[in-house]
Amino acid sequence: QVELVESGGGLVQAGGSLRLSCTASRSITSMQGMGWYRQTPGKQRELVARITAGDTTNYADAVQGRFTISRDNAKNTVYLQMNSLNVGDTAVYYCYAALSPWIYWGQGTRVTVSS
DSSP states (O other): OOOEEEEOOEEEETTOOEEEEEEESSOGGGOSEEEEEEEOTTSOOEEEEEEETTOOEEEOTTTTTTEEEEEEGGGTEEEEEEOSOOGGGOEEEEEEEEETTEEEEOOOEEEEEEO
């Protein structure tokens, strides 16, 4: 069992930055991977960024070059640094952790970007 607690969402103007945090209830070094999805009303949840146990990172095309995912194993925390935000980034962002055979999800944190 893994509990994930997200924080860092909020309201920001276009062009601004936010950093999301996802803290796990156990060591993240045991996870096969962690990352972030986002969802807007009426749409499917989409992958934003992920980081593997070997620190390989992947990003959605829409955020490549603007978002950076990182991890701090000592704090059991994964971060998503979001720069140059635009209104298209408005969504609820969900952290996940893959611990085979299960996928665990956080409760979500809302990001709203105003024009």
